[in-house]
Amino acid sequence: QDKGLDKKEVQNVLVEDARTGLDVETLKKAILNNLFYVQGKYPEIATRNDYYMALAYTVRDRLLQRWVASVKQYLEGKHRIVSYLSAEYLLGPHLGNNLVNLGIYKEAEQALHEMGLNLDWLIEKEIEPGLGNGGLGRLAACYMDSLATLEVPAIGYGIRYQFGIFEQDIRDGWQVEDTDNWLRRGNPWEIARREISYDIKLGGYVQHYMDRDGKFRTIWTPDLIVKGVAYDTPIVGYKVNTTNTLRLWKSEAPNSFDFQSFNSGDYSNAVNQKIICENISKVLYPNDETRSGKVLRLQQQYFFVSCSLQDMIGIHLRQGERIEDFQTTFAVQLNDTHPAVAIAEMMRLLVDEYDLEWVDAWRVTTRTFAYTNHTLLPEALEKWDMELFASVLPRHLEIIQEINRRFLDEVTVRVYGDQEKISSLSIIGEGPRRYIKMANLACAGSFAINGVAALHTELLKQTVLKDWYALSPEKFSNKTNGVTPRRWMVLSNPKLTELISSKIGENWIKHLDELKNLEKFADDPEFLQQWMDVKLEMKTQLAQRIVNRTNIKVDPESIFDIQVKRIHEYKRQHLNILHVITLYNRIKQNPEAEIVPRTFVFAGKAAPGYKQAKLIIKLINSVGEIVNKDPDVKGRLKVVFYPNYNVTNAQKIYPAADLSEQISTAGKEASGTGNMKLSLNGALTIGTLDGANVEIRECVGEENFFLFGLTAEEVENTKSDGYNPFHFYENNPNLKLALDQISNGYFSHLDDTIFKDLINSLLYDDQFMVLADYQSYVDCQDQVAEAFKDKVKWARMSILNVARMGKFSSDRSIREYCDEIWKVKSVPVTLNGTSSK
Ligand code: KOT
CATH class of the missing domain: 3.40.50.2000 (Glycogen Phosphorylase B;)
Structure with missing residues (x-):
């Protein structure tokens, strides 16, 4: 550290207003300024990426001002600091989130509009840092947001992977992996601290x-x-000055490494x-x-x-x-x-x-x-x-x-x-x-x-x-666990956010329990209509993305039945697909059968070396290929595998969900957090008594939750009594038909070899009790379809469901960690004499 500077002098430097102002005019000037001085461009020749960078640096200046104030305040007093050690942080794109938390989303939108630019267009330019696999890494990111929002001094430590989680593409129904070169256009959100190294x-x-x-x-x-060299990313809280540090380490050769060899x-x-x-x-x-x-x-x-x-x-x-x-x-x-x-x-x-x-x-x-x-x-x-x-x-x-x-x-x-x-x-x-x-x-x-x-x-x-x-x-x-309502509602679902705030104000964004004030509007016909309108609009937008990405046309009026998460046998995407096949067979057996139209959306990555998980992806796509184009189906069923599930895509998918699939074998999913995000966005859950589903059901009420399947205890008892999956296969004609079709090659151009391993594992081992839970799942899905026919009743359930999700804010989780484990208190940060925007 440089000791030569006169500290007093440094402290007294006032950051100019033009660099930090939050009004539209100042933002406009700052964006043009950065376009010129950071990107070295003028408007006529600037690319979309140049504008993205100019805006990102404009936001960054405002973050830095709060960051410096936070660090200064932490060092001046004696405060216990939370240090979160995690090998993964699945942050998602920064720009939109930072605009939300700084409280300048609207202002930035206006500033760009006046410059003839569109904010969404720039936001979509950002390559997300995918420095995590799934739930564990995303939880770390939600917790960093809540720590800052609750004004708790905290540092997140981790690894600055040069390549994050692989990018998934689907070719001929199979997953193929490509490297995630997320730094290829530079990263305006980090500051390399070359002087901090070990x-x-x-x-x-x-x-x-x-x-x-x-x-x-x-x-x-x-x-x-x-x-190890420190790379710091500022994490600003929602409408507070507190800006904590995420410090990720990059490995390099030491300065003198080559001395001996040379x-x-x-x-x-x-x-x-x-x-x-x-x-x-x-x-x-x-x-x-x-x-x-x-x-x-x-x-x-x-x-x-x-x-x-x-x-x-x-x-x-x-x-x-x-x-x-x-x-x-x-x-x-x-x-x-x-x-x-x-x-x-x-x-x-x-x-x-x-x-x-x-x-x-x-x-x-x-x-x-x-x-x-x-x-x-x-x-x-x-x-x-x-x-x-x-x-x-x-x-x-x-x-x-x-x-x-x-x-x-x-x-x-x-x-x-x-x-x-x-x-x-x-x-x-x-x-x-x-x-x-x-x-x-x-x-x-x-x-x-x-x-x-x-x-x-x-x-x-x-x-x-x-x-x-x-x-x-x-x-x-x-x-x-909990999730941050800033990214998972305010940023990703602005329409629903606005509708909710129009009824109960904006306090719920920081105090999610206040969503309960929505309950009194659950029977208000106008509100119900607005609720349905927002959902339909989000479904229409997702339908557009689906057709762009996969060429599959889906009906926004159908049930959007969504299972998005890592592909794993314990999460049982194959149970879901057995239900799809069962509905399909009903149609084939009676083309006039009454079927409530559904769009099944799957998304998720399989570990590259996990054979069965990759086979499940292939199965989903194979079933989709047959079901989607069969004229008897008349478009009533569609199966979509949306490639490359990540934070960016999740933000577009959750708001469009009607039904959230949380169907893991009871006792296997530690918590789940996608269950919380989908529910918060108005989806009803079909699920087992597993992980946080249990608590979600307690909160939203059993009448608003589609429960099926064995309990964790029953799973264990069934196993110790000698579980025989083949028995379920032999005694359930619909299940038998579906499994036979998969193995006979009905969905795979008569190739009866591809899915052999998957079917054998289900028939003779079935560690995750797919066959045991099949009938209960299908029956429960029939109740879902019945309920969806009454759209107003469904909307009412959806509203009550959201109103009762307050517990699942990561703010609540972090408060519990602070009070009961870390024993830390909040330290409000002042900026120009005020403690928040
Ligand atoms: C991965 C490797 C070793 C040990 C644990 C994991 C792990 C667990 N990775 N993700 N999880 C998930 O963590 C989430 C956050 O707590 C849970 O919601 C989810 O149920 C876990 O599967």
Whole structure:
């Protein structure tokens, strides 16, 4: 840091009005100014991207002013700061969101209009940063929005992947992946902080010795050092000055990396070393809830965690505080176990670098970290082969072994030597090969452990973390997920936002509970009509996008039945498609059968190596091909697979939904958050008693929720009684017909081989109870169709549903984390003497 400047002088610099004003005239001037001075263009030759950039920099100037004020205010006082550690942030495009949160959307629209430009047109220009796979990464992004909106000092730490989640295309019905080069046009929303960087060691060996004072010392000699450089993105809250930091680390070769190799003349080795360093933050792993166990992935995790902890320690010490009091400056949240190596790294930093005694270091560590679990799927629990771990982090293996030794010593007494409990609690797993259980490391090193929905937390306590719960019940709590109404209503559904605000004012945007004031309008004929009009308009707009993207023409008057999320067997997109086939067969058996017209919209990515998930995509497209063009169907059923599901597309899809498909096998979806966004946008839910569906149903009322399927308990009982899926196949003619058609090639040009693996897995294994839930699902869908026939009644249900969704704001979730886990308070930020716009 530069110390040469006179601080007083810097403080007194006043940012000129022309750079920060929020009125239409000032915005216009600023946009032209940036067009000239940033893009080097004048209007006659400027491209759409030039204008996008000019507007983005105009918005950025306004963010920076608030950001500087926030940082200054945080450093002046003594406030506990939330540090959110997440390997993923699925932010979505910034421009529209920042305009909403700054409260200048209308002004920007007007300014551009007066310049002969259209804001939507520029907003659509932005390439979204897809630095996450799905729910877990999107939750981190919603939480960053809520932290800023609630004026809580917070830093989000993560990785600046050069390539985010792959882009999906559909060719001949199959998913094909393309790289996501999201930085290709530059990124106006980040500031590279070249001066903030840390060296990170990898691999090598460890030596121990006693120094002259008789103190044990450790030297870790790595075989590689990489440099992590900070890239900061400001995150502004909704109509407050608070602007927090998302700090993402990019890996590079250290300045002196090539010294040895160049000196020895080994140029190509020097170049290789540089490439290896840059590779660490090169690409996001696209496996949602499947383990990968790759060296690079562990390197990524350690890389960002070590940079982040060194950064936090620096901030803490520069405040003039003692290292022993670290936990008074930071509360560190682990977003699942991807950053759990932080517990070992914190111990290493405190013991090896800051000379603390082990017990003192452990006290600091276990008062600092809290751990959120996001899945019960056993295949998603992170485990690292011990030898692989040692090859990347030799010192951390020693530390983990020491943590485990001390921990098991303590535990043995408490469980009276129960070997089974001891080995379940052990951080190190035994077997043909030993391995490290990251969830156990996270539990041992954290003062708080939480699940993400009520049912999920209960199941955690009864199953995967049962022995941890028995050991320390006081650490456990539930924090039901939430979503930000700023992006998921105000930005994505402005028409519905305006309609709601016309009745109950705008307070609900920050206090989502106030949506309950809508209930009294649920029988108002004019309001009902307006509600239906908005929905129809959004459906018409989506229909246009669908035809543009897929060439499929859909009827905006039909039920928009929507399942959008990662493709995974536990989420059961194939159950949905079995219903489509069942309706189709009804028509084929009786072309005059009464069928309520439906448009089935699917979207979602499959992990590139997940065969069955990719087969499900192919099946959806194959069924669609037959159903969509069969003249007997008379356009009453349409099946659409909308490619490349991401935040941008989600924003266009949710507002158009009538029916939200939340049909996971009970006990498998930890929470779900798409369920919340769809419901908030007026869709009714068809769902199992899984994840947050349980709480959504409690809130909206069982009469407004289409429930089907086995409960989590019934799923487990059915399994232990010996579940036989073939029995359901043999005894249910409609189910049998649908499965036979798939395997006989009815939907695949008589190719009877393509779907063999999928059908066999359903008939002889069916881990996710698709066949067991089939009839219940189809019956429930018949009730949906019946209900939809009365459009006014449906609209009334939709209004009541939205009115009762207040609980599912991420503001509520974050308030709970702040009060019950982090113990942090809000710190209002003042700007020119005022605390908000
Ligand atoms: C991925 C890998 C390992 C461990 C957990 C995951 C994971 C879990 N990724 N996404 N999730 C989802 O997280 C969301 C936010 O809490 C939940 O709503 C959703 O149910 C999880 O599947």
